[in-house]
Amino acid sequence: MGVIGTTVAAAPPPVPQLELGAVQKAAKIDEVPAQYVILADTSGSMQQNNRYIELRKALRQFFAALAPNDRLTLLTFDRKPRLAYDGPVGTSPDNLIKRLPGSAKGAYTDVGAAINQAVTVLAKAKPSVASVVLVTDGRHEPPSGTSFPYSSGSSWVKLRERAATLPQAFIHAYALPVGSDASGARLLGSVFRGRTTNLDPAAVGQITKRLQQPKAQAQADKLRSLLTDDMKSGVEARWPDDVKSLEAGENELVVTLHSTARYLPLVISDTSIDVDGPDVSGSTLVPTTTLEPGQDLRVPITVDWAAGPRTWAFRTPATTSYTLNLTTSLASPWSNAAKQVGLKFEPTATRATEAGMGADNLGRPWAWILGYTVLAILLFGSLYAAYRYPRLSGVLTVTAPGVPGTGLDVPLAGGGWRMALQPAVPGVGVVRVHGRRRRGRSALVVAGGAPLLPRRMLLTIPPDELRMERSVGFRWQSRPVAPTAGQTPPMPVDRPVAHGPVPTPRAEVSEQALPSANRDSDPLGTATGPDPHTPVGRATPAPEATPLRPTSRSAPNQRRPGVPPSATRPAGDDPWADLDRPVSDEPGARFD
CATH class of the missing domain: 3.40.50.410 (von Willebrand factor, type A domain)
Incomplete structure (x- = not known):
């Protein structure tokens, strides 16, 4: 804060003067x-x-x-x-x-x-x-x-x-x-x-x-x-705190000029700003203004600090110090009236001075912060995607109801995050699978058909549960069952790189090879009927329905563990052919 009162050799512009009677009335001398x-x-x-x-x-x-x-x-x-x-x-x-x-x-x-x-x-x-x-x-x-x-x-x-x-x-x-x-x-x-x-x-x-x-x-x-006291008064310059914290480039500051007069109005004109300091300049534009007693005038000034070029470093500090000199001319329309009563008020140009400092960072920390933010988002997204969409594991079993002993076990381990099964499943089309985890529970998403077709199939299969779609059953074993003692584990299936893994067809089991007890307790309700060629629609499995597995090692066409499909099926045969076999049309075996 500085009191403007230093006289400078400058003549103020003429100001219209009031008559003595008007001044006395304005001053309220009767009070x-x-x-x-x-x-x-x-x-x-x-x-x-x-x-x-x-x-x-x-x-x-x-x-x-x-x-x-x-x-x-x-x-x-x-x-x-x-x-x-x-x-x-x-x-x-x-x-x-x-x-x-x-x-x-x-x-x-x-x-x-x-x-x-x-x-x-x-x-x-x-x-x-x-x-x-x-x-x-x-x-x-x-x-x-x-x-x-x-x-x-x-x-x-x-x-x-x-x-x-x-x-x-x-x-x-x-x-x-x-x-x-x-x-x-x-x-x-x-x-x-x-x-x-x-x-x-x-x-x-x-x-x-x-x-x-x-x-x-x-x-x-x-x-x-x-x-009498107002003849010695003037204006008081109140500088903002931003003068002490100048930034590189243009800085818009506001200086407040306060009239210390109690009765005398002041006319402010020819206001200018000078700056003493390296690479710092200032300017202002204020019209001639009448300042009433005790009133404030906000004077906007622009201070430009040419600190230097910006760099791509995280931090490049720059500092400066400077001095602001505010100059203005003061006059009053009561000057003549004051002279008539024996007082003397000579308007003069006055100046107020304030020292300032500047500090700034010429680097670009925002670029670094933005880069680290994007990297953190990508890392978080990757971790979230890995958690939400885990890598495939386990075995997907595809079965058809009404045909005992048919089905395919498709190993998913090593297939990455997504897998497309080739060739297409009859009635379903190309089957695509990927994993999903929600609320700590894992599931397998099975999609069939083109994404935009109205008959597209989309199933979410929890671990070790059977889901039926278009007479085809899907079961996902997230953890493959370890072979019992003396049983040879199945051989891995060749997986073409361009089309994903080739499903392994399960061995056929004839109805005659199944004991009567197993036929009577068939969970899918499969039984021979008068019309073995009647097609079955969308199946609705019984609550305890599970795909049939071979129960006798002497059953015809059963694939022994560890023996590839080519050993039990002629070369060139469709691995999904068993899924096209007709099912019985008895009421207990229909899946509508």
Whole structure:
């Protein structure tokens, strides 16, 4: 924060000026109270030529012109001073006139005692603007026993010393003689030296006109009391915190100019910004603006720091230090009015200075962060895909209902994540399988047919469960059953690279080779019927249905474990031919 106050040789542009009356109204001087002390002579001589009556009329007009907040002390004097009224002027001058005596009948004229009482009142008064008005038509003729028997002496010296220590900043005294022989009015100047105005002797009809001068002077004193401090005020520059943390490139900053004046409006013009520092420049564009007392003006400035080219490193630090110099011209539309009341305000160009620093990273950390983020996403996606779609394992068993002993065991281990079985399964088409894991449980997804066909087959097979689709059964053994003792494990099936693994057909088992108990307990309900060639539709297996497996080693066409299909089936024979064999059409064997 810096106070703009350093004068620079520059002439501010002319500003339209306001008249004194307009300035006084704008400054609301009527709200500033002033102290008036009126000393009215009530000796018998004031009755001559209707002087006292004219004085009452003049005072009424004088009171009517004062501000309601002004303070009034009304003193009458002849033999001694008397207090007629002490308080605010208010809005009824008639009430103030009623406080005066109806006529002047005093025998003496003690001017010294009256002035002494006025000094006593001012010593206790609070307003900083005060006026003393003495109206008399005679000489100083005090009674015996008074403290001021003569027109000079020690008592007058002490009274003068008391007047010099009054607390008011602006005191003016006015001596208004009524008639040519009113020398007592001039004694007021001996007390208020240098601050007394001796008005020309006034005729009876000129008292009102003469009293206009104290009122005008009091109004000027009020305005001067308001603007005295503002003649030394200016604007205060409040710099943002961003000045201490400049970044590379253009920086938009806002400087706040605060008016420290209480009453005086200021006109700001020719605002500019200069920067002292390496590779740092600044600019601003502010039109001529009137700043009201206590108001803030936001001045946008642009500070450009050419720190150097950007690099692809993660961090390339750069620092700088600089100084901002804000220059502006100040003026006021009240300058002429201030001169009329004895004040001087000369608008000047002023400057505020603020030191700043800058620090920035010329590297591109965002590129590194983005790269690591993409890498993390890819790694997470790979881990998630490996978890959600595990590699194939186990054996897929494909069977046809109603044909005991037929089926194929397709080893899936080593097939990767996805596998297409060749050749196509009759009634289903090309079968594609892939694994899936959901909520910690694994399953095998079997799809058949083209993806966009309405008759496409899609099955999700949990481990060791049978699923039927289009009269074909699918069972996935996620963990192959280990061969029993003395049993030779099956030989691996050749897997062409281009078409995936070739399914291994299971050995046929004739119905005659099955014991009657097995036929009666056939879980698929297969039994010979009168029409062995009737095709079977979509099968709905029994709850405990499982594909048939050979139960006797002497069953015809059964493939022995470890013997490849070529040993039991003629060369070139379709491995899925058994799936086309008709099934019985008995009610217990239909899969609809």
